[in-house]
Structures are given as C-alpha cells and as structure tokens.
Amino acid sequence: MSKLVKCMRCGEREGEIELRYARLVLCKECFTEYFIDRIRKTVEEYKMFSPDERIGISYMADKKSVGLISGLIEAFPETEFHIIYIDLGTTFYTIEARIPLDELVQKYGVKLHVYSLPNEKGYNIEDFRGTKYWRKICSTCGILKRYYTSYVAYQLGLDAVATPHTLDDVVEVMFTLFLDGKFEDLINMKPVQHPEFPNQVRRIKPLVKTYEWEVDEYVDIKGLPYPETECPLKKGARSTLRKKLLKDFEESEPAFMRKLYTVFMKKLVRLIEERYEPPKLVECKICGGPSLSGICGKCVREVYLRDRKKLDIKIG
Ligand SMILES: [Zn+2]
Numbered sequence: 001m002s003k004l005v006k007c008m009r010c011g012e013r014e015g016e017i018e019l020r021y022a023r024l025v026l027c028k029e030c031f032t033e034y035f036i037d038r039i040r041k042t043v044e045e046y047k048m049f050s051p052d053e054r055i056g057i058s059y060m061a062d063k064k065s066v067g068l069i070s071g072l073i074e075a076f077p078e079t080e081f082h083i084i085y086i087d088l089g090t091t092f093y094t095i096e097a098r099i100p101l102d103e104l105v106q107k108y109g110v111k112l113h114v115y116s117l118p119n120e121k122g123y124n125i126e127d128f129r130g131t132k133y134w135r136k137i138c139s140t141c142g143i144l145k146r147y148y149t150s151y152v153a154y155q156l157g158l159d160a161v162a163t164p165h166t167l168d169d170v171v172e173v174m175f176t177l178f179l180d181g182k183f184e185d186l187i188n189m190k191p192v193q194h195p196e197f198p199n200q201v202r203r204i205k206p207l208v209k210t211y212e213w214e215v216d217e218y219v220d221i222k223g224l225p226y227p228e229t230e231c232p233l234k235k236g237a238r239s240t241l242r243k244k245l246l247k248d249f250e251e252s253e254p255a256f257m258r259k260l261y262t263v264f265m266k267k268l269v270r271l272i273e274e275r276y277e278p279p280k281l282v283e284c285k286i287c288g289g290p291s292l293s294g295i296c297g298k299c300v301r302e303v304y305l306r307d308r309k310k311l312d313i314k315i316g
C-alpha cells in the first residue's frame with residue numbers, strides 16, 4: 001500500500017495488511033488476532049470439535065501446516081493437540097521438512113508423532129519412480145499421507161485430525177472436480193468428514209475460510225519456523241498451476257474464491273446430496289480401510305511395489 005493508513009480495528013497502529021476481500025486494513029497485531037479468531041469461528045461454525053476432545057494436526061511439511069498448528073493452539077489453549085507427521089522417506093521428508101518440528105514442539109509443548117514409511121513399511125516414495133504412479137506422484141503421496149495419518153490418529157485414540165487445507169486448496173480441488181464433471185466427489189470436500197468406517201477418525205479443515213497468503217503472513221509475523229523448500233516432486237503439479245490461475249482471478253475480483261466456495265458448498269453440494277446416492281464403500285480386504293472395489297488405493301500401490309519391484313514391504 002502506498003499511503004499510510006491507520007488499522008481499522010484498533011485505530012492506533014499503522015495498517016500494514018490489506019484484506020481486500022473484506023475491505024479491511026489491519027496492523028500486524030490485529031491481523032494475528034483476526035486470523036486466530038477466524039480459526040476459532042470456523043471450528044465452532046462447523047462443529048469440528050469441542051475443546052475437551054483430543055485433536056491431531058497433520059503436518060504436511062509446509063508453511064500452511066505451521067500456521068495451522070500455531071493457530072489452532074492459540075485459538076484453543078485448553079485443547080490437547082498432537083502433531084502427526086508421515087515421513088515418506090526422501091531427503092526432503094526425513095531431513096529438511098522435519099527441521100521446524102522440534103522448535104514447534106518446544107514452543108508449544110505439543111506432542112509429536114512421526115510415522116516413518118521406510119522404518120514401518122519398508123519402502124519410500126521414490127520407490128514409485130519408473131512405475132505408472134510416478135507421473136501423478138502427488139496423488140499417491142496424498143493417498144499414503146491420508147491413510148497413515150488416519151491410522152496414527154486412530155492408534156492414539158484421537159477424536160479428529162485437522163488438515164492444513166486452505167480456501168485456495170479447497171477451491172482449486174472443487175474447481176478441478178467441476179471441470180472434470182466429477183460432481184459427486186465434491187461432497188468429499190466438506191469441511192468436516194465423518195468416519196466411514198469404525199477404524200477411522202473425523203477429518204476437519206479449520207483453514208477452509210482462510211486464504212493461503214494469510215497463513216503465510218501469519219507465520220511470518222509470528223516468526224515461526226517452516227521448511228525452506230517444498231517437496232521437489234511437486235514441481236509443475238496441476239494444482240500449483242490452477243491455484244495461480246485462481247489467484248489471478250482473485251487479484252482482479254477480490255473475494256472471488258470465497259464466492260466460488262460458497263456457491264459450490266452451499267448450492268451445488270446440496271443439490272448433489274439430494275440427487276446422488278453416495279457410492280457404497282466396502283472394507284479393504286488387506287487393511288480394513290474404505291475402498292470401492294475391495295482393495296483400497298493405498299494397498300493397491302503397496303502390492304504393486306512389492307510384486308513389480310520385488311521390495312520387502314509390510315502390507316496391511
Ligand atoms: Zn490494529
């Protein structure tokens with residue numbers, strides 16, 4: 001911003017952060033409060049959890065996760081939180097991405113649970129190199145993280161797991177599903193997903209109303225540690241390009257993403273829920289998780305690696 005303005009909340013300090021979608025200019029202190037407050041309100045609005053429940057926070061090795069961890073703990077100081085981290089076994093995951101965790105654990109006194117794929121299962125994400133899964137490795141990565149995060153949370157007896165999906169993430173996925181005509185899948189983007197099977201926990205998205213840039217801003221203002229790089233396998237992913245596109249829209253029309261989210265969630269998802277019967281899920285014969293065909297996506301991939309690459313993988 002060019003000219004000096006006062007913060008529209010406290011009216012005292014200099015307004016440094018402009019929230020165009022809300023026509024607000026805030027100082028750093030008031031923005032921090034605003035950010036934490038929105039997390040609190042989002043959790044309450046969607047009844048994501050009650051403060052006496054035990055909640056897992058999925059650390060996805062990025063800045064957003066750091067913002068989520070800090071924001072949730074600040075918003076609900078009474079709640080018992082556990083950070084869950086799935087180490088996929090590459091240098092990035094095992095070394096770089098883990099650097100901020102010690103500091104966060106020390107700062108907030110939160111518990112940390114690391115599940116190492118190579119140690120526990122005998123393979124790492126690089127083992128998919130040269131297979132049919134490599135081209136869309138982000139999707140495999142997502143399936144594995146999702147399954148094992150849920151697994152750890154269930155083992156710990158937690159009530160829910162929070163994931164760091166921001167408004168940008170959710171709108172990008174919805175937009176893509178819409179373009180692909182996969183309308184039924186839009187239902188899976190709801191901010192609270194209740195378990196489909198008894199060995200799962202509730203999944204929640206407390207950042208669903210928060211823009212990604214706001215999370216970045218919050219982490220910077222608080223001076224929190226975060227991974228310096230991002231997963232090198234992510235380069236050129238479709239989601240990165242689409243998110244850039246949506247950001248451009250937002251640039252010329254503030255609140256664009258919020259509007260899109262509301263239309264999808266309040267109108268389209270409702271229509272779909274009225275019209276479509278959700279697909280019947282059956283228990284995966286190997287791990288007992290939800291699947292469409294009797295073997296879930298995670299187990300299909302592990303069996304594939306074991307048989308094609310002759311790896312000594314623990315399956316199930
Ligand atoms: Zn202020």
Ligand SMILES: [Zn+2]
Pocket residue numbers: 284285286287288289295296297298299300
């Ligand atoms: Zn399975």
